[in-house]
Amino acid sequence: xxxxxxxxxxxxxxxxxxxxxxxxxxxxxxxxxxxxxxxxxxxxxxxxxxxxxxxxxxxxxxxxxxxxxxxxxxxxxxxxxxxxxxxxxxxxxxxxxxxxxxxxxxxxxxxxxxxxxxxxxxxxxxxxxxxxxxxxxxxxxxxxxxxxxxxxxxxxxxxxxxxxxxxxxxxxxxxxxxxxxxxxxxxxxxxxxxxxxxxxxxxxxxxxxxxxxxxxxxxxxxxxxxxxxxxxxxxxxxxxxxxxxxxxxxxxxxxxxxxxxxxxxxxxxxxxxxxxxxxxxxxxxxxxxxxxxxxxxxxxxxxxxxxxxxxxxxxxxxxxxxxxxxxxxxxxxxxxxxxxxxxxxxxxxxxxxxxxxxx
Numbered sequence: 001x002x003x004x005x006x007x008x009x010x011x012x013x014x015x016x017x018x019x020x021x022x023x024x025x026x027x028x029x030x031x032x033x034x035x036x037x038x039x040x041x042x043x044x045x046x047x048x049x050x051x052x053x054x055x056x057x058x059x060x061x062x063x064x065x066x067x068x069x070x071x072x073x074x075x076x077x078x079x080x081x082x083x084x085x086x087x088x089x090x091x092x093x094x095x096x097x098x099x100x101x102x103x104x105x106x107x108x109x110x111x112x113x114x115x116x117x118x119x120x121x122x123x124x125x126x127x128x129x130x131x132x133x134x135x136x137x138x139x140x141x142x143x144x145x146x147x148x149x150x151x152x153x154x155x156x157x158x159x160x161x162x163x164x165x166x167x168x169x170x171x172x173x174x175x176x177x178x179x180x181x182x183x184x185x186x187x188x189x190x191x192x193x194x195x196x197x198x199x200x201x202x203x204x205x206x207x208x209x210x211x212x213x214x215x216x217x218x219x220x221x222x223x224x225x226x227x228x229x230x231x232x233x234x235x236x237x238x239x240x241x242x243x244x245x246x247x248x249x250x251x252x253x254x255x256x257x258x259x260x261x262x263x264x265x266x267x268x269x270x271x272x273x274x275x276x277x278x279x280x281x282x283x284x285x286x287x288x289x290x291x292x293x294x295x296x297x298x299x300x301x302x303x304x305x306x307x308x309x310x311x312x313x314x315x316x317x318x319x320x321x322x323x324x325x326x327x328x329x330x331x332x333x334x335x336x337x338x339x340x341x342x343x344x345x346x347x348x349x350x351x352x353x354x355x356x357x358x359x
Contacts, residue, residue, distance in 0.1 A: 004050035004053075004086065005050060005051060006046070006047060006049060006050055007045075007046040007047075007049060007050070007051060007083050007084050008021060008046050008047045010083040011024070011046075014078075014083060016083070021043075021046070022043065024046075024075055024076075024079050024083075025039055025042040025043045025046055026039050027075055028042050028046075028074070028075050028208075029041075031075065031197055031200075031201045031204065032201055032204060032208070032223065033223050041208065041209075042208050045207065045209070045210075046084075046207075051083070051084060051085055051086045052085050052086065052115075052116070052203070052206075052207055053085070053086045053108060053111075053115065053117070054085045054088060054116060054117045054118075055088055055089045055105060055116055055117070055118050055119070055145055055149075056087065056089060056090040056091075056092075056093070056119040056121065057089075057118065057119070057120050057121070057141065057142060057145060058091050058092070058120075058121045058122050059120070059121070059131055059138045059142070059158075059159075060122045060123045060124070060131060060138075060174055061121045061122025061123070061156065061158050061159075061163075062164075063092060063121075064156065064192065065121045065155040065156040065159075065193040065194060065199070066092045066093070067193065068191075068194060068195070068196045069196055070093070070196075071196045071279070072199065072200040073196070073197065073280040073281075074197055074280075075200055075204065077196075077200070080200050080204075081093075084204065084207055085117070085203060085207075088104060088108045088112075089101065089104055089105040091133075099134075105145070108145075108148075109144075109148045112148075113148040114149075116148070116149055116150065117149065117150065117151045117152075117153060117203065117206070118145050118149035118151070118152045119152075119153045119155055120142065120152060120154050120159045121155045121156055121158070121159055122158045122159055122165075123158040123159060123162050123163045123165045123166055123172075123175060123176060124138050124139055124174070124175055124177065124179070125138060125139070125165070125173055125174055125175075126172070126173030126174075126175055127172055127173050128140070130172040130173075142177065142180055142181075143181070146177075146184050149184055150185075151185050151186075151187070151206060151212065152177060152181060152184050152185065152187070153187050153189060153203070154176065154177045154178070154186060154189060154190075155193075155194060155199060156189070156190065156191060156193050156194060157190045157192045157295060157296060157300065157301075158176075158192075159176060159177050159188075160176055160177075160189065160190040160219075160220075160298075161176050161298045162174050162176050163192070163301065166301070167301040168302055176188075178219070185212050186219060187202055187212060187213070187220075187221060188218060188219040189202055189220065189221070190220065190295075190298075191271060191295055192295035192300075194296070195224075195276055195278060196278075197276055198221075198272055198276065201224065205221070205223070216270075220270070224271070224272045224276075225270045225271060225296070227270065227272075227274075227275070228266065228267060228268070228270055229269050229270075229271055229273050229274050229286070230267040230269075232274035232275050233266055233274050233286055234274065234287055235256060235258045235259065238256070238257045238258040239258040243255075243257045244257055244258050244259075244261040245257045245258065245259050245261060245262050246261060246262075247262065259286060259289075259290075259291040260291075260309065262291055262307050262309070263291045263293075263305070263307040264286065264291035264292050265291070265292045265293055265294030265297070265300070265303070265310075266292040268294060268297065269292055269295075269296060269297050270296065270297070271296045273285070273292070274286070274287075291306070291307060
């Protein structure tokens with residue numbers, strides 16, 4: 001087995017100085033949601049732990065997850081690819097191809113059995129006729145590599161839930177990775193695609209702490225999927241006030257009102273979009289004027305049409321009536337104004353009375 005360098009040694013080899021390394025660790029701690037005082041834990045881990053071998057398999061996908069992954073800004077993707085992990089196989093990022101690439105993947109099984117991370121992008125067809133590579137079916141290839149992995153990360157909604165290929169009537173019999181593996185720890189990172197910093201953050205957590213992060217009931221890391229987008233949305237105040245976009249050309253759309261009426265799935269979608277945002281924290285779909293389509297939730301592809309109100313607000317059995325909410329808010333506001341006005345009149349009368357008594 002080849003001796004693996006530590007993350008710190010690899011960083012120094014690639015031109016990092018100590019200051020750069022510490023800045024990388026601090027940014028990484030922030031991405032993981034750690035307090036500044038916990039940065040030392042990340043530094044120690046990166047100084048002592050070796051780069052982790054990674055095999056990245058792609059099946060029925062659009063390569064969107066790979067595209068998102070290489071746009072990570074915290075940590076920067078060059079730090080991940082060159083310092084934190086050793087990418088042993090990737091159809092998109094590997095320089096080799098054909099027999100050379102396939103041989104490199106098989107070599108990982110010999111050199112790093114039980115010590116590599118298997119990243120999977122795309123759904124796996126039940127019918128072997130729909131996806132083969134190097135003369136081996138997608139299902140057989142996945143099961144072979146999964147058997148030797150210490151951890152599986154399902155990147156994207158296709159690998160996590162089945163994705164677009166699994167949309168009705170699902171002609172390929174597309175299934176998520178969890179349908180074909182039971183004994184290997186698996187982390188689901190859904191999204192179409194997932195946020196790049198979430199993708200790199202999951203790997204960074206495992207390298208730092210040597211264990212799977214805390215997961216929710218669906219197998220998603222809680223650090224990134226603990227809140228509904230609705231809970232952190234920059235348009236939430238408009239929802240609470242009953243102010244909605246009725247169509248994409250109205251004045252409400254120009255004013256940034258809530259997009260619930262035009263199909264926003266934020267109330268039922270768990271993700272970090274509203275907190276971490278995309279493209280280095282620049283924006284996210286709702287902020288840019290497009291309703292959330294719920295791409296990180298199971299079966300989102302069949303929950304169409306996307307721009308029709310269908311999301312059910314948690315705690316109710318049917319979709320709420322935004323108009324009724326708006327009227328209720330207006331009524332409560334009007335009542336509040338009336339009470340305030342009455343109180344002001346009474347206060348003035350008391351003050352006038354006291355002034356008369358003083359005279």
